[in-house]
Amino acid sequence: MTSPLTVLQTVFGYPAFRPLQEAVVQRLVDGEDALVLMPTGGGKSLCYQVPALVRPGCGIVISPLIALMQDQVDALRELGVRAAYLNSSLDSATAQTVEQALANGQLDLLYIAPERLVQNRMLDLLQRADIALFAIDEAHCVSQWGHDFRADYLQLSLLHERFPAVPRIALTATADARTRQEIITRLDLEGAEKFIAGFDRPNIRYRIALKQNPKQQLLRFLKAEHPRDAGIVYCLSRKKVEETALWLQQEGYNALPYHAGLPAALRSSHQSRFLREDAVIMVATIAFGMGIDKPDVRFVAHLDLPKTIEAYYQETGRAGRDGLPADAWLVYGLQDVLKLRQMMDNSEGSAEHKRAEQQRLNAMLGLCEITTCRRQALLHYFGDDLPQPCGNCDTCLEPVPTWDGTEAARMALSAVYRTGQRFGVNHLIEVLRGIENDRIFQYDHHCLPTFGVGKALDNHQWRSVFRQLVAGGYLTADLERFGALRLQDKCRGLLKGEETLQLRKDIARKATRQQTRQPLPEEVDVGLWEALRECRRSLAETQGIPPYIIFHDRTLQDMCAQLPRDIAAFGRLSGVGERKRDKYGRDFLRVIEQHLEQSTA
Ligand code: ADP
Ligand code: ZN
Numbered sequence: 055m056t057s058p059l060t061v062l063q064t065v066f067g068y069p070a071f072r073p074l075q076e077a078v079v080q081r082l083v084d085g086e087d088a089l090v091l092m093p094t095g096g097g098k099s100l101c102y103q104v105p106a107l108v109r110p111g112c113g114i115v116i117s118p119l120i121a122l123m124q125d126q127v128d129a130l131r132e133l134g135v136r137a138a139y140l141n142s143s144l145d146s147a148t149a150q151t152v153e154q155a156l157a158n159g160q161l162d163l164l165y166i167a168p169e170r171l172v173q174n175r176m177l178d179l180l181q182r183a184d185i186a187l188f189a190i191d192e193a194h195c196v197s198q199w200g201h202d203f204r205a206d207y208l209q210l211s212l213l214h215e216r217f218p219a220v221p222r223i224a225l226t227a228t229a230d231a232r233t234r235q236e237i238i239t240r241l242d243l244e245g246a247e248k249f250i251a252g253f254d255r256p257n258i259r260y261r262i263a264l265k266q267n268p269k270q271q272l273l274r275f276l277k278a279e280h281p282r283d284a285g286i287v288y289c290l291s292r293k294k295v296e297e298t299a300l301w302l303q304q305e306g307y308n309a310l311p312y313h314a315g316l317p318a319a320l321r322s323s324h325q326s327r328f329l330r331e332d333a334v335i336m337v338a339t340i341a342f343g344m345g346i347d348k349p350d351v352r353f354v355a356h357l358d359l360p361k362t363i364e365a366y367y368q369e370t371g372r373a374g375r376d377g378l379p380a381d382a383w384l385v386y387g388l389q390d391v392l393k394l395r396q397m398m399d400n401s402e403g404s405a406e407h408k409r410a411e412q413q414r415l416n417a418m419l420g421l422c423e424i425t426t427c428r429r430q431a432l433l434h435y436f437g438d439d440l441p442q443p444c445g446n447c448d449t450c451l452e453p454v455p456t457w458d459g460t461e462a463a464r465m466a467l468s469a470v471y472r473t474g475q476r477f478g479v480n481h482l483i484e485v486l487r488g489i490e491n492d493r494i495f496q497y498d499h500h501c502l503p504t505f506g507v508g509k510a511l512d513n514h515q516w517r518s519v520f521r522q523l524v525a526g527g528y529l530t531a532d533l534e535r536f537g538a539l540r541l542q543d544k545c546r547g548l549l550k551g552e553e554t555l556q557l558r559k560d561i562a563r564k565a566t567r568q569q570t571r572q573p574l575p576e577e578v579d580v581g582l583w584e585a586l587r588e589c590r591r592s593l594a595e596t597q598g599i600p601p602y603i604i605f606h607d608r609t610l611q612d613m614c615a616q617l618p619r620d621i622a623a624f625g626r627l628s629g630v631g632e633r634k635r636d637k638y639g640r641d642f643l644r645v646i647e648q649h650l651e652q653s654t655a
Contacts, residue, residue: 058083061107062100065133067609067631072097078223078249079104082187087246088223089193089237093253095349095375098225099126102189103163105221107135111184112161116168116210117191121322122347123165125329129603130163134633139165140176156183168195168206177216185220188213193224196240197233207240214242222246227371231437253438257374258382260428261448262421264518264560265387268357269298273305275355275383276335283352284328287337288369290358298357299337312338330600332591343369348600349376350607356384359394362414363421363435376606386422388479388521392531395524419525425454425558459557462511462519463528463548469504470529470539473497478537483508483516518560526555578614582649586610589645593638604638605629617646 058079062068071079074090075097081088082105092098106113117123123139130137138152138161155161156179170176195207213222224241226233238244263271272287287302289295292313302309308331310324328334329348336342340360354373360366366384374380398411417435424431427443427450434440443450469482477485484491485499488506499505508516520539523529528545532538547553587601587610594601609629618624624643625635 055083055108058104058108061104063631065107065135065631065633066100066104067625067627067629067634069628071100074249074251075100079108081247082221082223083108085219085221087221087243088249089234089243089246090223090225090249091234092225092227092249092251093255094227094371095255095377096227096251098191098227101225102187102223103130103135106163106186106189109186111186112156112159113163113186113189114171114180115163115165115189115191116171117165118168118195118207119192119344120167121325123167125347125600125603127165128599132599132603132634132637133631135162136160137163137165140170141165141167142170153179159184168210172206172209172212177212181216185217188217188220188222190222190224190241192226193237193241194226194228194233197228197236211240211242252433253436254429254433254440255371255374256444256446257377258370258380259446259448260370260382260432262384262386262428263448265385265390268385269301271385272355272357275353275381276307279381280353282333284333284348284350285335285353285355286343286351286369286372287335287355287357288360289337289339292339294357295337295339302335302337307335308333309335309337312336312342314339314341330594332587332601340365340369343372346372347375349602350378351375351380352378353381353383355381356386359384359386359390359422360418361394361398361411363418363432364414366418366421367432367436376608378607378611384422388517388524391419391521391524392537395531396537416525416527423522423525423558425449425456425556455559455561456556457559458554459519459522460548460554462508462516463523463555463557465504465508466516466519466523467528467541467545467549469502469508470541472502472504473499475532475540476538478531478539479517479520482520482539483513486516487511487513514560519557522557578611579649579653582614582646583610585645585649586613586642589641593641605634613642613646617650618643619647
């Protein structure tokens with residue numbers, strides 16, 4: 055047997071395992087079961103790929119996402135691994151060839167869709183073959199909260215009965231304890247050792263800003279920080295997706311729309327361009343993203359507020375799977391809060407369901423308004439604790455000034471009360487600021503004791519107060535009455551003077567104050583970097599595979615930093631295994647050499 059470390063170094067070209075990987079790999083090599091919970095980008099694939107190569111026989115990987123199998127298999131073949139897949143997209147002749155290869159012991163890894171695996175014919179075939187291990191990817195699909203693919207996944211418990219001697223590994227990025235327990239019970243994994251990684255994604259920088267002029271804010275963000283990067287921009291509605299994509303195209307970006315209303319062929323062509331071309335921006339509804347494991351998504355931007363923290367974490371988690379710096383960027387404002395609250399009130403479902411939805415939205419709003427570390431709050435929400443502020447979120451980088459908003463909040467609440475809880479924000483602000491106009495006179499609001507008591511604050515400041523009161527659950531918006539604000543029980547303490555309230559000071563942040571951050575370390579030569587990217591792009595194009603299957607950005611960075619001059623030095627770069635060294639070494643060495651000649655000339 056070759057040692058796991060040797061396989062990691064020669065096939066994958068990585069110098070060392072990550073801490074948890076090593077233990078998981080050893081467990082499987084020893085023939086035992088494992089349950090692995092790791093965040094996206096944590097490195098789950100190596101946990102089964104390495105032992106499958108170390109152990110005799112073929113590793114069987116069960117994965118529900120047919121669209122991804124091809125890329126995974128392409129990536130493995132690039133490494134010189136004998137990999138194949140079986141799913142409904144194959145014609146029967148190709149499927150037969152794959153099955154034959156399995157029977158002849160000519161495969162190291164075989165990806166199979168769950169519904170295919172549980173067919174009797176397939177099980178018989180497996181019974182006759184030499185199996186190294188079973189890897190059950192996206193194992194949360196067995197859970198009743200996993201909804202998709204559940205029926206097929208539930209049948210996977212038969213693996214244990216039919217193949218008692220073959221080690222199994224179940225993997226998921228879904229954290230919560232209920233799902234974890236269900237995986238163990240449903241898949242008969244009581245005896246499996248549990249490996250649980252923290253859910254932190256330290257390379258993602260979380261930023262949530264006040265929505266002022268969202269398009270301009272997005273444009274500034276893209277120009278300053280991601281002029282040539284791939285990323286995702288999430289919008290709530292299909293219409294907004296299309297408008298935003300069009301507008302970004304006009305601004306010179308390679309932007310594509312994606313939502314469930316587009317024809318399937320167009321959707322899949324856009325998805326494939328996102329994976330294969332450099333620097334595509336996908337503008338999408340939440341319909342986009344499931345199972346996208348493009349490693350070099352450098353930013354996820356939200357132009358609308360996600361409904362829950364779970365959704366926010368999942369969507370932003372698509373950034374930076376390769377571990378390099380990435381941004382999660384969101385703008386939100388009072389209108390978002392009102393709109394979402396109203397949509398929920400209006401939705402189908404029991405009162406209890408609505409209440410639960412409102413609570414989850416409240417948690418999301420709490421995250422937006424928080425004045426302490428965002429990452430601590432996020433991880434705390436998922437039951438993980440981060441002892442120190444992270445230093446890589448907006449509130450850590452630029453501490454939020456607060457002010458004592460108790461008095462202003464009381465004025466605002468009293469304006470709501472005295473006008474009969476029948477008016478929206480704009481009118482209430484006019485009352486507070488003592489604006490004399492027709493509507494005010496029509497309702498005799500100039501006679502109220504609250505009229506004009508709030509002249510010290512301007513329009514923006516009042517909107518900020520109202521937004522924070524709605525976000526904090528002191529006020530709620532009434533759909534029937536066009537967003538009229540109503541008092542909630544929570545107000546009592548404030549109105550009675552028993553409670554004080556610290557509010558965020560919303561200051562317009564100038565674009566220039568955000569430091570520009572390139573994914574490149576400073577010492578890297580941009581000219582060389584671009585030339586290497588171009589080399590990778592053209593190699594990928596000739597072979598019809600995504601550029602990251604050839605080398606990840608991290609490996610290109612390593613080239614810039616190490617400047618290898620010969621094939622042996624090239625082979626020592628992170629992410630360069632023996633096969634890629636031999637296949638691509640010369641092409642990239644030539645680019646490096648040309649660059650060095652030019653810069654010394
Ligand atoms: P997951 O499936 O958990 O989201 P992947 O298996 O796709 O994560 O791995 C994420 C990234 O980390 C990939 O780019 C992978 O090549 C890289 N990676 C994984 N393990 C290592 C390692 N030991 N050394 C260096 N890079 C690694
Ligand atoms: Zn922080």
